[in-house]
Amino acid sequence: MNHSNLTILSVISNFVIVILKLIIGFFTGSVAVISEGIHSSMDLFASVITFFSIRIAGRPADEDHPYGHGKAENIAGTIETLLIFVAGIWIISESVEKFLDPKEIRFPALGIAVMLFGAAVNIIISRVINRAAKKANSVAMKSNALHLFTDVFTSLGIALSLLLVYLTGWLWLDPVIAIITAIYIMFEAWQLLKESFPPLMDERLSKKEEAEIKRIILTHKAEFIEFHDFRSRRAGAEEYIDFHLVVPSEMTIEKAHSLCDEIETEIGDFYSKAQVLIHLEPEEERIYSKKV
Template identity: 30%
Template structure:
């Protein structure tokens, strides 16, 4: 299953890489025909697509490799590097685009064949938009940051191209050629913002920043399958590396259980989490023995050592389960 997912991701990013080469050629042809600075900006940004898709292809192939002695947690983090690399390239291109736009403001040049050029760019909008949407959809389905980043890059490229086509049409109708440079400058600022967003996502992943949505999905799976003998869950930590999910947590179980009973309960807990994630899931569960204070929120009816009557449940939410302490320390008993 995992092997098929990896092959599919590689095919998708290879499609993106090949189409980026084709679309780049079309955009430079449009620039050659029109001498439009806005179209040149779009063409320069498309070169970034080629390098970004190439690096994404490499990162996906590397992230698909199994764990080894040097990489006990797998190779999934390479996808964060891929997104960061793409973001850096986008920001670099944005700088060159803005500089070129300012120079064209200072030194205007005549434009030509705008109708044909805008038609060629319109073709790239349709192709980029379609492939970008598909990559984002598949990337989310397979938990691949590299695919999502490349897809969003293509979508932003398509949106930017729409703006550029609109600017070219405005030049055709108004004859105001400075609109071309203004659109180029706006385009540069827009892709710089997109590049910053990718860099932000990359750094967050490399620094193991908590993903709120991912954590909420794991907590919801635990809540839906909660057993009476899962007395308490705390110190829950969740990280996504490529398609691989890593979870570690503490699970409180009845202290009088045998080692075999605790082992089976932990395995059941792990299976619940694995069944709710499509990729590889690595789970480390530390089993804690219950304490007398746990009786106040423990629903285990046939407990032979209960010291206090059940009073109320504790809400198993993201905040509570992520705390590095047993939940009864936060509860007022009375």
């Protein structure tokens, strides 16, 4: 199943789950179920954003976007996380009001049933999408999978809270669990925001990633003198790497080109979508070289 079909599946499943949760939430009067319905509606919107962002990010580079459209995924991931923060704040606000003025929950079994159904569906779909996201190194798909996976835990937590309310009669448990749910999803959103936003500012790859790329370059150190001005960044599922490579002045253009091809191929084995730019410098032009 391709990425577009996976995202469509996510949209359809989320739509069904949102409708069920909201209907049952208002029917039972459970703020926890309603809050989970709002959370799932954010997942639905996120799935729609993911669908379009993947289509945009997959477009090849053009005259107006010579570096491609990869950052569309980062923009989508950032928007999705901000939506989760908004949903979390709304849930906490409603829960505090319900805590101060608790009301009896009607037919809690219905709420428990819809929570368990939503958790079962989302755990399957989130795992499928997450596997595809790892293969494609897609930030938007990872974001979508995370939304669905957090929905599993929040749904199970709310099902447990409804069961406890039914067994104990402690109505305050409903808004308290809702608040805990909101805090949890906001924490997960923060973790994702730290992954999706930095590439929008062209943040470099991690030290571990750069060290591995430099190790690949240095496996050819017998053929060049040094390399400097190393830079890296990420946009969506693609990595951009460029550096200056100083070669012996007697090296032929053909040999230097072949060396660059080898380095680019090996970096490509490490990052399948890496865009590598190597600026060749003959030895006598090395004046202000920077130590790597």
